[in-house]
Every structure is written in C-alpha cells, then in structure tokens.
Amino acid sequence: MKPRTRRYHRTRQAILDAATEIIHEEGPDALSMRELADRIDYSAAGLYEYFGSKEEIILAVCQEGHQRLAAYMLEVDREVPANDYLYGIGKAYVRFALENPDHFLLMFSYPEAAGAPENDEMHQENDSSYNILLQGIGRGISEGVFPERPGFGLDELGYAAWTMVHGIAMLRVTALREYPLDLDAVDDQVIHNFLRGLMTA
Amino acid sequence: MKPRTRRYHRTRQAILDAATEIIHEEGPDALSMRELADRIDYSAAGLYEYFGSKEEIILAVCQEGHQRLAAYMLEVDREVPANDYLYGIGKAYVRFALENPDHFLLMFSYPEAAGAPENDEMHQENDSSYNILLQGIGRGISEGVFPERPGFGLDELGYAAWTMVHGIAMLRVTALREYPLDLDAVDDQVIHNFLRGLMTA
DNA sequence: TAGTAAACCTAACACTGTTCGGAATTATAA
C-alpha cells in the first residue's frame, strides 16, 4: 500500500476516533463538523475529502460500534455448558450497552449501519453480534440442551433471545437510565428464566 | 374557564397536533419551528408564547404518545384468563410501536417524558403503560396463574415482561424495520413462550 | 372609551451542514 493511501486511511480513522470521542463525552447531538475538525486540526470543509457527509461519518461510527459489540460477545468464555455460555452472551450484550449508552443508542438509530460495509443483507458476515448469538443457540440445540419445538427452530429461538437482551439493554439506557436500584441481579434472573424456558420443552 | 385561556389551550393543542403530524409524515428530523408555525399560520417566534423551546414541544408530544400507548393497552379485552389478557397487552404494546414507529422511537429517546407532566417519579400515575402491565401481572399472581418465586415477585415479573415486549417493539421499528418476512406469528410464539415460563414454577 | 396586558411578527444573531474556488502541498514525469 502506498504511503498516500496509508496516510489517507489514518486520517479517516482519526476522524472516526474523534467523532466517537465526542459522542462519548458530550452525546450525539454535540457532534458538529466544525468541532470534529478542530479536534484533529482540520477545517470543516477538509473532512469532505474523507467522508461524503456527516451522516456517512455517523454510519461508520455505528459500524465500528457493531464490531465492538461483537468483540464484547467474543470475549465470553466458551468452555462452559451451552446455557451458561448463552447467559454470558446476554450479559455481554447488556454490558456493552451500559458502558457505551450513547453509542449503543446511535447504532440502533441508524438501522442501515447494522450490516457490513458492502453488504445490504442483514448480519450476513460471520462475526456479527447476531450471528454469535445464533451460533450459541445452535450449539445448545445440537448438544440437546435446547429442544427445538415445532415451528420454533433456530431462527425463532434466536429472535426470541435477541429481543430479550435487546429489551433489557434498551430500557436500561433509556427509560431506566437513572433508575436508582441495582438491576443487574434482576437481569440475571430474567435471562436465567428465559433460558430455563428454552430448556424445558 | 375564560375564553382567553381556552383559546390559549386550543392553540397549544394545535401546535402539538401539527408537530405530531410532521413527525408522522416526515420523521422527527423534519420538525422545524418554521414549518411547524407555517402549518398553523403562525410565525416561528409566535410559538414561543406557548412553549419555551422546541424541546418542550417534543417532550409534550412524547407525553401524548405515552398516553396513546396506554390507550392501546386499555382497549384490550379483560374478560379472558389472566395469561390471555397479558398476551393481549403485549401485542397492543407492539402494535402501537408498529403503527407509530417514529413516535414510539421519539418517546424513548426522551426518557424524561416517560412520567406524568408534574411528576418526576417514573410511571407513578395509575394509567401509565407500565402500570397497566403491572396490574395485569398482579391479577395473574392473585389468581394463581403466575406463581411468585423467591426473589422474583411482582416488580421483577413486570420488569421481565416489559423488557420482552419492549425488545420486540424496538427491534421491529429499528434493526428489523425492513425485514421482509412476517414476524407477527413469531412474536406470538415468543410471548406465549414467555408466559408459559411464568406459569410453570 | 382609555389604558393595559396578551398575542404576534419582523429582523437579527449565532449556529448548523455543505459547496465552491483557489491555494498549498505532494507525487509523478521529463
């Protein structure tokens, strides 16, 4: 790769990093092209050499967020029973949301950013967060931990699990953002209750 | 009530209706003070006689949304077994989100709008959507349909039910907004599966 | 009918994302 394109990619990444930083520090509304440019010693107009619009920058930030979310889930220890592993997956999903609330909200405000860069089909790449979840459930099925019911196969089980952890994560970063009591313990029970439902046919 | 204050309230409501209309037709980003004023034959500055800021208008729209959501849930037939009633509650929650996606998303982007106008404690008024859900679960408990487990009482059951329906609703208006297949049937199974989990101790 | 308060608008301010034209920098070719 030529020095030119390498420098180009480095600047692109600097823009994305600064944007992520602003979103983390001051929220998504505070992200303006001029402040973003200031942080990396550019002018606002200069950014348009690297991104076509502000929306493109936000979209790229969202895509990075989805990768980071997947990274959270890949860190989970797999050397445990399938149901315990799935519990870890769910907790990782929620933990990412709690540790990056604005980023998490942004990711799901731009649905078109959910997939891979050059792929309009949803979650088709292998290491998407949804695919990791799906593989965990598939493992539980093949190990006989989760019995498949008629009309409630892998896809339906995956959908059910996703809605549950996503509901927890979403509520906790929006409506329950300031909730004073400890919800982690309740989350545990909710997830375990769900998994128990899957395990008993 | 004097004609003056009556006219004042009518204008206030006209502003909120127009704002809701714009959000429904063109999305929340298209809501500008000038277009909003144009729709009801005012100038942008004139609106500030009725609301302190654009955010106040959005907040009021969100509060109306929460009331409408509660109305959806109050329409559900109560003359059925407790578990069937809760199923109806859940479906009503999701149906509101699907029929008012932008409004629904906005409501949960402004967490401070979740409660009553003069009440910073969450969901304290009786006919909030969450309270309706909670009462449905309470009925199931008192009728012996849902057994209370240790450390998993009414509040925890309510939280669990809320996260589930909210997860379904949220995913379907964001990440799965354009999903081609029919998810209503899957939602049925997911909700029923959840309720079955509650019914079996 | 005179005086007062409410309602409303015009004009402006500071900000936003974006574009245009040219200037500075860097790479390529002679």
Next chain:
DNA sequence: TTATAATTCCGAACAGTGTTAGGTTTACTA
C-alpha cells in the same frame, strides 16, 4: 532538478436551524 499534474486542505459563502429583542397589532378590562 524542474515542470506538470493530482491530491489535500482551507476561507468564504449559502441556505437552513433554534432562539431572542423590540415593536406592532389585537383583545380584554375598568
């Protein structure tokens, strides 16, 4: 090394935003 070309970058401007100050019109009251 020098001339040419391409890339990179910026200042200035444009149309739009929410908001405010000041003044004018309207409506109510005494």
